Amino acid sequence: xxxxxxxxxxxxxxxxxxxxxxxxxxxxxxxxxxxxxxxxxxxxxxxxxxxxxxxxxxxxxxxxxxxxxxxxxxxxxxxxxxxxxxxxxxxxxxxxxxxxxxxxxxxxxxxxxxxxxxxxxxxxxxxxxxxxxxxxxxxxxxxxxxxxxxxxxxxxxxxxxxxxxxxxxxxxxxxxxxxxxxxxxxxxxxxxxxxxxxxxxxxxxxxxxxxxxxxxxxxxxxxxxxxxxxxxxxxxxxxxxxxxxxxxxxxxxxxxxxxxxxxxxxxxxxxxxxxxxxxxxxxxxxxxxxxxxxxxxxxxxxxxxxxxxxxxxxxxxxxxxxxxxxxxxxxxxxxxxxxxxxxxxxxxxxxxxxxxxxxxxxxxxxxxxxxxxxxxxxxxxxxxxxxxxxxxxxxxxxxxxxxxxxxxxxxxxxxxxxxxxxxxxxxxxxxxxxxxxxxxxxxxxxxxxxxxxxxxxxxxxxxxxxxxxxxxxxxxxxxxxxxxxxxxxxxxxxxxxxxxxxxxxxxxxx
Numbered sequence: 001x002x003x004x005x006x007x008x009x010x011x012x013x014x015x016x017x018x019x020x021x022x023x024x025x026x027x028x029x030x031x032x033x034x035x036x037x038x039x040x041x042x043x044x045x046x047x048x049x050x051x052x053x054x055x056x057x058x059x060x061x062x063x064x065x066x067x068x069x070x071x072x073x074x075x076x077x078x079x080x081x082x083x084x085x086x087x088x089x090x091x092x093x094x095x096x097x098x099x100x101x102x103x104x105x106x107x108x109x110x111x112x113x114x115x116x117x118x119x120x121x122x123x124x125x126x127x128x129x130x131x132x133x134x135x136x137x138x139x140x141x142x143x144x145x146x147x148x149x150x151x152x153x154x155x156x157x158x159x160x161x162x163x164x165x166x167x168x169x170x171x172x173x174x175x176x177x178x179x180x181x182x183x184x185x186x187x188x189x190x191x192x193x194x195x196x197x198x199x200x201x202x203x204x205x206x207x208x209x210x211x212x213x214x215x216x217x218x219x220x221x222x223x224x225x226x227x228x229x230x231x232x233x234x235x236x237x238x239x240x241x242x243x244x245x246x247x248x249x250x251x252x253x254x255x256x257x258x259x260x261x262x263x264x265x266x267x268x269x270x271x272x273x274x275x276x277x278x279x280x281x282x283x284x285x286x287x288x289x290x291x292x293x294x295x296x297x298x299x300x301x302x303x304x305x306x307x308x309x310x311x312x313x314x315x316x317x318x319x320x321x322x323x324x325x326x327x328x329x330x331x332x333x334x335x336x337x338x339x340x341x342x343x344x345x346x347x348x349x350x351x352x353x354x355x356x357x358x359x360x361x362x363x364x365x366x367x368x369x370x371x372x373x374x375x376x377x378x379x380x381x382x383x384x385x386x387x388x389x390x391x392x393x394x395x396x397x398x399x400x401x402x403x404x405x406x407x408x409x410x411x412x413x414x415x416x417x418x419x420x421x422x423x424x425x426x427x428x429x430x431x432x433x434x435x436x437x438x439x440x441x442x443x444x445x446x447x448x449x450x451x452x453x454x455x456x457x458x459x460x461x462x463x464x465x466x467x468x469x470x471x472x473x474x475x476x477x478x479x480x481x482x483x484x485x486x487x488x489x490x491x492x493x494x495x496x497x498x499x500x501x502x503x504x505x506x507x508x509x510x
């Protein structure tokens with residue numbers, strides 16, 4: 001697609017304002033959404049699933065060790081084992097691909113939208129972190145950090161990023177790298193490529209598992225300077241290693257399931273919130289607990305017929321348990337739940353054979369809401385959700401965008417749109433005109449609908465109700481439902497009715 005080089009004088013007049021514009025955080029910054037690795041987000045997933053689009057990388061090897069992350073503008077970033085990092089727009093079109101010198105895996109985004117990618121050497125004897133900037137049509141390498149070591153980096157872990165922009169990556173040691181590409185410190189955990197630490201709400205403490213010696217597993221509390229706060233022995237090595245991450249609750253409790261299937265809840269002072277709960281699973285590998293509404297714990301055990309459970313955060317008691325598959329699946333070791341703003345949970349699980357997986361959506365009470373098969377192999381990938389209710393899943397060599405069946409977007413390909421609307425000017429500083437019109441087909445000509453405006457976190461800030469097609473336009477002055485001026489940032493303008501939903505993006509510049 002060509003780039004339109006015609007001058008846009010109105011936009012150029014806004015450049016001085018854009019230079020000082022402070023944007024909010026990315027839509028989906030890392031593997032499990034937040035630094036606490038809860039998997040819980042402020043967005044809502046699709047009610048009834050349908051394919052919005054599929055992006056095919058054209059790669060030779062199936063994608064594994066990668067989950068999508070989403071920038072503030074809706075760009076989806078992910079990696080493939082054919083050495084590429086991809087940027088795909090919310091319409092499913094490729095923006096760019098960046099070729100690395102090894103095998104890239106998980107990505108993470110900082111608050112400025114910079115992309116960090118872990119890369120291993122072709123022979124597994126080196127590890128890099130790349131910092132990339134999205135320059136719209138290409139990726140610009142800002143810096144790279146690397147280490148050569150005798151470990152085999154075959155288990156490729158996600159990254160996590162601290163409040164101050166420090167990047168944390170695990171090989172045999174937990175390493176902290178500043179946002180200029182300099183190593184700050186290294187903390188020996190004794191576990192090759194274990195999953196990343198969860199970070200406390202104030203950013204001062206990291207929590208992760210490791211080993212004390214060849215016979216003993218442990219759990220560590222480490223401060224942000226790399227010093228040990230405390231160490232707790234958890235069991236025998238190596239069978240008690242989960243190669244997984246903890247999750248941190250709203251009350252700062254740390255939840256972690258060990259390799260022998262023991263659920264723990266600890267407080268930041270190293271005391272127990274409640275006694276350990278055993279018997280969850282014979283073995284746990286690469287699967288982490290997630291936190292739903294009120295910090296309800298969600299967990300799926302590995303195995304050929306996975307069982308998923310919900311636990312009370314008050315005492316660890318099981319509040320719901322079921323198996324999600326009627327037929328045996330591949331050994332489910334690598335997947336964790338994500339949770340939406342309504343407490344609904346989502347996970348993708350590989351089915352029998354190597355050619356199909358199923359996306360599962362659960363109601364907040366634990367019952368199955370819907371299932372959606374995709375004809376692809378999946379491995380160590382977690383979905384992501386955007387504010388316009390799109391669920392992104394990596395399968396095989398493809399990125400799937402799963403929308404709500406009632407959602408109509410401006411990016412839907414080959415679709416006759418019975419209803420259209422536009423926003424102008426964009427960016428805007430004082431007033432935004434929102435124009436709408438039904439098509440000549442007349443399907444929605446008498447439909448009553450609403451215009452809802454969400455901020456970049458998915459929070460509803462403004463709503464215009466009981467609109468009809470005969471009104472043709474409304475003006476939004478950049479205030480919320482209480483008349484308060486909203487800050488600069490990206491906002492999602494959504495036209496919604498019982499029959500359809502369409503979403504556009506607008507930038508408010510103060």
